Amino acid sequence: MRAAEIRECGRPPVVAEREPPVPGDGEVLVDVLAAPITPLDLLCATGTSYFGKPATPYVPGVQGVGTCGGRTVWFPSPAGMAPGDGSMAEVAAVPETALVELPGDADPVLVAALGLSAVAAHMALTWRGELAAGEQIIVLGAGGVVGQAAVRLARTAGARRVVAGARSPAARERAARAGADAVVALDTGDVAELARRFEDASDGPADLVLDPLFGAPAAAAARTLRPGGRLVNLGSSAGETCPIESSTLRGKSLRLLGYTNNELTADQRAEAITFVAGEAASGRLAVAHETVPLGGAAAAWRRQGEGTAEGRIVIIPRPAG
Ligand SMILES: NC(=O)c1ccc[n+]([C@@H]2O[C@H](COP(=O)([O-])OP(=O)(O)OC[C@H]3O[C@@H](n4cnc5c(N)ncnc54)[C@H](OP(=O)(O)O)[C@@H]3O)[C@@H](O)[C@H]2O)c1
Numbered sequence: 001m002r003a004a005e006i007r008e009c010g011r012p013p014v015v016a017e018r019e020p021p022v023p024g025d026g027e028v029l030v031d032v033l034a035a036p037i038t039p040l041d042l043l044c045a046t047g048t049s050y051f052g053k054p055a056t057p058y059v060p061g062v063q064g065v066g067t068c069g070g071r072t073v074w075f076p077s078p079a080g081m082a083p084g085d086g087s088m089a090e091v092a093a094v095p096e097t098a099l100v101e102l103p104g105d106a107d108p109v110l111v112a113a114l115g116l117s118a119v120a121a122h123m124a125l126t127w128r129g130e131l132a133a134g135e136q137i138i139v140l141g142a143g144g145v146v147g148q149a150a151v152r153l154a155r156t157a158g159a160r161r162v163v164a165g166a167r168s169p170a171a172r173e174r175a176a177r178a179g180a181d182a183v184v185a186l187d188t189g190d191v192a193e194l195a196r197r198f199e200d201a202s203d204g205p206a207d208l209v210l211d212p213l214f215g216a217p218a219a220a221a222a223r224t225l226r227p228g229g230r231l232v233n234l235g236s237s238a239g240e241t242c243p244i245e246s247s248t249l250r251g252k253s254l255r256l257l258g259y260t261n262n263e264l265t266a267d268q269r270a271e272a273i274t275f276v277a278g279e280a281a282s283g284r285l286a287v288a289h290e291t292v293p294l295g296g297a298a299a300a301w302r303r304q305g306e307g308t309a310e311g312r313i314v315i316i317p318r319p320a321g
Contacts, residue, residue, distance in 0.1 A: 003089030004297040004315070005057040006080075009047030012301040013060055013088065015294055021085060021093035028096045030066035030075055032317040034112035034291075035087035037304040038062060038145075039235075044080025051081040061087030061315075063115045065108040073099040074111060074273050088297060090317045100270045106277040108320060113289035113312045114280060116261050117145035119272040120234050122153050124259040125210055129232045133158030135207035138198060138221045141237055142180060143171020145312050146212045148287045149276075151178040154210070156284050163201045165194075165217055174288050174311065186217045191243060194220030205229065215239025219248075227252040234259040291316050 001020045004013035023029055041060050047053040063076050064087025075094040079086025086092065102111060125131045137154045141147040142164030154162050164180035166172045172183045182201035188194065198206075198221055205226035211218045215238030222231050222244050231254065233242075248254065264272070279285035288311025292300040296315075303309045 001090040002294055002317070003059045003085075004061075004294065006045045006054070006060050007057045009045060009053055009056065012298040013045075015297050018089075020091050023093045026095050026097065027093045028068055028099070030064070030068045030073060030092045030094050030099070032064050032066040032087055032089060032092055033072075033108040033320050034066075035061040035064040035315045035317060036112045036115055037301055037313045037315065038115070038117065041080060041086075042301070042305050049080070054080050055083060059085035059087075059089045061089075061092075063087060063112070064092060065102070065112045066092065068099060072102045072104070072106065072108060074102055074115070074277070075099050076116075076269070088294070088315050088317065090294070098266065100273045102277045103281055105281045107280065109289070109291055109314050109316070110280050110286065111277050112314050113145065113287050114149060114276050114285065117312075118149040118153075118276045118285065118287070119264075119269065120259065120261050121146045121150035121210065122272055122275060123261070123264065123268070124232045124234050125150060125153055125208070126157065128257050128259045129208050129210065129230055131157050131159065131208055134160050136161045136163070136202060136204070138163045138165065138202070138206045138209045138224065139175075139180070140165045140186070140210065140217050140221060141212040141235070142166045142175035142178065142183070143168065143173075144212060144237070145287050146234065147210075148174055148178040149285060150210045151175060151180050152285050153279070155179055156279065161203055163198065163206070165198070165221065177288070186213075186238075189216045191216050191219045191223075195223040198224045208232070211235075213238035214242045216243065218242045219244045222254060223248050225252060225254055228255070230255045230257060232257045232259050287312060289314055
């Protein structure tokens with residue numbers, strides 16, 4: 001079979017012939033239709049992630065959508081985080097209990113593009129963030145997959161107003177297309193200036209901030225929260241630290257919360273994927289993405305890493321039909 005292989009950490013994958021996987025105990029073979037290139041895939045393949053340096057060669061791809069026994073399924077993989085091969089291959093071996101059957105009307109490519117990023121947006125908003133109908137939400141990084149999904153999901157959950165923060169003009173355009181009521185440019189690291197922009201874009205203090213960025217944008221958004229407001233952090237695209245003041249935090253008794261998909265039980269994750277697939281099939285949830293055949297994986301990997309892709313790139317190992 002053909003597969004993308006990371007042969008050396010820090011280098012893009014090479015597409016090559018390799019032996020098809022042999023399913024172990026409890027595993028089944030999935031014919032892979034769609035495999036997204038996510039920030040987690042890129043991070044793990046650098047060899048510098050908190051999971052450690054993966055043994056090479058390995059097939060990257062921490063999630064995918066494929067067919068198995070006549071069913072269309074979403075599946076996870078530990079590729080890059082623990083020994084094992086991932087989704088960027090024509091065939092993947094997956095524990096049968098990890099498969100999530102998708103509704104018949106789900107688009108495999110769209111579900112792959114949304115995947116665990118949309119799961120994180122959904123669970124961080126509702127489970128960790130306790131989003132209630134009528135609330136005003138600030139979504140940071142709203143041009144990314146987590147952010148676009150969060151804008152749409154917050155709207156569906158009954159948010160009164162959704163204010164987006166996004167950096168590049170292209171990201172701001174994606175946030176606007178996702179349906180944000182206002183879009184704030186995150187093109188400066190000046191916290192006071194960003195806070196002023198968020199205040200101008202909001203109709204009074206915000207209730208909840210969904211934050212995949214941290215850094216200056218999160219510190220600015222925190223200043224616009226109401227007393228007792230919540231900020232859920234799930235990523236650090238803008239910085240590993242955040243210059244939030246004690247006076248902001250204690251003065252308004254804010255709740256700063258962390259979120260990771262890794263804490264979900266298999267049942268919670270399956271339920272969230274099923275929810276995401278249903279929202280996508282209904283047309284309420286979508287995200288900017290493009291498809292690339294498996295043979296183009298190396299160039300696609302580079303573009304996704306540089307941030308020059310038009311949204312999430314989804315590798316197509318086997319075209320559907
Ligand atoms: N905790 C979890 O379980 C979980 C799950 C999924 C994702 N995440 C994390 O969430 C983050 C976003 O994921 P994603 O899938 O949405 O990624 P993505 O689609 O690659 O989007 C990342 C976005 O971040 C923006 N960005 C990058 N650096 C920035 C900066 N310095 N200031 C402002 N914006 C910046 C980019 O804006 P431009 O378009 O302008 O470059 C881009 O739109 C990642 O860190 C990812 O690892 C966490």
